[in-house]
Amino acid sequence: MIEGDWSKFIPTRLPVNWEYRGEPGIHPEIEGITGRNVVFLIEKRFTRFEKVLAKILRAPKIVKRPMHYTQSMLWELMDGTRTFEEICIVMDSLYHEDVAPVEERVKAYLEVFVRLNVATVLKFKEEE
Numbered sequence: 001m002i003e004g005d006w007s008k009f010i011p012t013r014l015p016v017n018w019e020y021r022g023e024p025g026i027h028p029e030i031e032g033i034t035g036r037n038v039v040f041l042i043e044k045r046f047t048r049f050e051k052v053l054a055k056i057l058r059a060p061k062i063v064k065r066p067m068h069y070t071q072s073m074l075w076e077l078m079d080g081t082r083t084f085e086e087i088c089i090v091m092d093s094l095y096h097e098d099v100a101p102v103e104e105r106v107k108a109y110l111e112v113f114v115r116l117n118v119a120t121v122l123k124f125k126e127e128e
Contacts, residue, residue, distance in 0.1 A: 006103065007085035008124035011078040011110050016118045017041040018075070025069055028090050032079070038072040040065040040118060070095055074109050083124060084110075 020036040027035030042063045046054055053059070067075060073094065077087045084106070092102040099105045113119035 006107065007083060009084045010080060010082065010122045010124055011074075011084060011087060011113075011119060012080040012122055013075065013078050013119055014117065017043075018118075021066065025073075026094055027073065027076075028094060030077075030090070033073075033076045035069075035073065035076075037069060038067045038075045040067070040116070070099055070105075071109050071112075074106060075113075078113075078119060080122070084121075 018038055018040050020034065021039050022037045025035035025037075027033050042065055044054075044059075044061055044063060054061075070091070073091065074087065077090060082090075088102045088106050091099050091106055110119065110121060114121065
């Protein structure tokens with residue numbers, strides 16, 4: 001994915017359907033950050049044959065993919081305004097050993113999000 005220094009990259013959510021589930025968990029005193037669990041709502045794409053089977057079997061048209069509480073917090077923090085380094089500081093302050101070593105753990109979560117095509121990582125433009 002990205003090689004070198006990640007500190008100035010900006011992880012950003014892509015437009016995707018998602019919702020909150022459950023009660024708020026631990027969270028920083030940052031406006032808009034709730035600490036609630038995030039669930040991705042992924043629409044299934046069927047072939048013609050699969051559509052027929054899905055109708056007969058009454059299969060759901062949307063897959064709900066719940067995230068781990070630490071992944072949910074990362075998702076909330078990835079609003080396009082915070083750098084990777086800032087996100088790591090918040091994650092470490094909240095979860096300590098649960099995300100240690102924080103940089104590697106957050107990178108791994110980001111790689112999952114990128115593979116799922118729900119997030120991207122933008123390069124920070126430094127002022128000249």
